[in-house]
Amino acid sequence: MPIDVWLNGSATQAGERAAELRRLGVDGVFTFEGPHDVFLPLALASREPDLALMTNVAMAFPRSPIHLAHAAYDLQLLSGGRFRLGLGSQIKAHIERRYGSTWSQPVERMRDTVLAVQAILHSWQTGERLDHRGPFWQHTLMPPQFSPGPNPYGTPPVLIGALGPRMTEMAAQVADGLLVMPFNSARHFRERTLPAVAKGRAGSERPFEIIAEAIVATGNSDQEIELARQAVRNLLAFYGSTPAYRPVLEVEGWADLQPELNLLSKQGRWQEMAGLIDDTMVDTIAVSGTPAECAGQIRDRFGGHVSRMCCYFPGYPVSDAAIAELAEALHGN
Incomplete structure (x- = not known):
C-alpha cells in the first residue's frame, strides 16, 4: 500500500x-x-x-x-x-x-x-x-x-x-x-x-x-508511543468538540461526548478535554503502537x-x- x-x-x-x-x-x-x-x-x-x-x-x-x-x-x-x-x-x-x-x-x-x-x-x-x-x-x-x-x-x-x-x-x-x-x-x-x-x-x-x-x-519504545498517544488525545478532543464529527462518535456509542467537549472548548478548558479521551477511543479512532x-x-x-x-x-x-x-x-x- x-x-x-x-x-x-x-x-x-x-x-x-x-x-x-x-x-x-x-x-x-x-x-x-x-x-x-x-x-x-x-x-x-x-x-x-x-x-x-x-x-x-x-x-x-x-x-x-x-x-x-x-x-x-x-x-x-x-x-x-x-x-x-x-x-x-x-x-x-x-x-x-x-x-x-x-x-x-x-x-x-x-x-x-x-x-x-x-x-x-x-x-x-x-x-x-x-x-x-x-x-x-x-x-x-x-x-x-x-x-x-x-x-x-x-x-x-x-x-x-x-x-x-x-x-x-x-x-x-x-x-x-x-x-x-x-x-x-x-x-x-x-x-x-x-x-x-x-x-x-x-x-x-x-x-x-x-x-x-x-x-x-x-x-x-513504550515511552515514545505513550507520548504520541497523549498528543493524539489532544487532537481527538479538538476534533470531537466539532459537531461535524459527531457521526463518528455516534456510531461508536459516544454521541453524548461531543456536546461536553464542545462546551469545554468554548471555555478554553483544553486539558480537561483531552482527559475525556480514554484509551478505547484512541485505539478506535487512531492507530497506535x-x-x-x-x-x-x-x-x-x-x-x-x-x-x-x-x-x-x-x-x-x-x-x-x-x-x-x-x-x-x-x-x-
Missing part, C-alpha cells in the same frame, strides 16, 4: 523535507490548511522525482475555481503528472470567521465548485468553449490569451474530502476520488462511508479512487478498499526511523 506523509513546516523547509521523506521510502506528501500555505510547499516538493503530491485538503469555498484550476494545472506541470487536487469544505465558523468568506449549502456548493474546476481544466485541455453555469459559479469566458493550453501530463484529478453521507455520496458522483477524513473508525468507514460511496457510484464506470488518512501514534503494529491496524481497517494511505503524526516528534519502518511495513504484503 503506498504511503503519503504530511509535509509540515514552512516553504523554506519543504524541498529538503520532501527529499528526506522520499529517502525514507515514503511514496508521497500531502499538505492541509494549517499555519502555512497549502500549495507553495508542494511546488518546492515537486523537484523530488517520483514523489506524489496532494492537497489533503485545500479549502474550496474561499477560493474561486479559476484560482484552484491554475494552482492544480501548474503543480501537475511542475511534478510531471504527480499531483492530486484535494478539496474540503471546512465548517461554517472557520469559513466565515477565519477566511472571511461565505458558507452555505456545503454539499451543493462543493459539487458546483468541483464541476467548475473540472470544466475549466477540460476547456484548457481540449480547447472547447468554457461554459459552466452552476448555482454558485458561472465561468463562460476564456480567451486564448488566458488559457495555458493542454497540460502535457493530462488534467490533474480532483478529489473531495468528506465525512457525512451526503458529501461522500456526492464525491462519488462527480469527483475523481474520495479523501477519507482522519477522524474515523473501522465501523464508521464500513457502515457509513463505503455504503455512501456505493450509492454515489451506482451504475458508473468512471475511474474513482478512495484515499484514507489515519491519525498515527507510533514510536519505537510500533510502526509494524500501526501498519497492521491500517490494513485491517482499510485494506482492499483504498488505493493509498495518508499518515498524520500530530503534535509529537515522530522519528525518521519510525516513518521508514511504517513505510516498509505498509509496502509489505
Whole structure:
C-alpha cells in the first residue's frame, strides 16, 4: 500500500523535507490548511522525482475555481503528472470567521465548485468553449490569451474530502476520488462511508479512487508511543468538540461526548478535554503502537478498499526511523 506523509513546516523547509521523506521510502506528501500555505510547499516538493503530491485538503469555498484550476494545472506541470487536487469544505465558523468568506449549502456548493474546476481544466485541455453555469459559479469566458493550453501530463484529478453521507455520496458522483477524513473508525468507514460511496457510484464506470488518512501514534519504545498517544488525545478532543464529527462518535456509542467537549472548548478548558479521551477511543479512532503494529491496524481497517494511505503524526516528534519502518511495513504484503 503506498504511503503519503504530511509535509509540515514552512516553504523554506519543504524541498529538503520532501527529499528526506522520499529517502525514507515514503511514496508521497500531502499538505492541509494549517499555519502555512497549502500549495507553495508542494511546488518546492515537486523537484523530488517520483514523489506524489496532494492537497489533503485545500479549502474550496474561499477560493474561486479559476484560482484552484491554475494552482492544480501548474503543480501537475511542475511534478510531471504527480499531483492530486484535494478539496474540503471546512465548517461554517472557520469559513466565515477565519477566511472571511461565505458558507452555505456545503454539499451543493462543493459539487458546483468541483464541476467548475473540472470544466475549466477540460476547456484548457481540449480547447472547447468554457461554459459552466452552476448555482454558485458561472465561468463562460476564456480567451486564448488566458488559457495555458493542454497540460502535457493530462488534467490533474480532483478529489473531495468528506465525512457525512451526503458529501461522500456526492464525491462519488462527480469527483475523481474520495479523501477519507482522519477522524474515523473501522465501523464508521464500513457502515457509513463505503455504503455512501456505493450509492454515489451506482451504475458508473468512471475511474474513482478512495484515499484514507489515519491519525498515527507510533514510536519505537513504550515511552515514545505513550507520548504520541497523549498528543493524539489532544487532537481527538479538538476534533470531537466539532459537531461535524459527531457521526463518528455516534456510531461508536459516544454521541453524548461531543456536546461536553464542545462546551469545554468554548471555555478554553483544553486539558480537561483531552482527559475525556480514554484509551478505547484512541485505539478506535487512531492507530497506535510500533510502526509494524500501526501498519497492521491500517490494513485491517482499510485494506482492499483504498488505493493509498495518508499518515498524520500530530503534535509529537515522530522519528525518521519510525516513518521508514511504517513505510516498509505498509509496502509489505
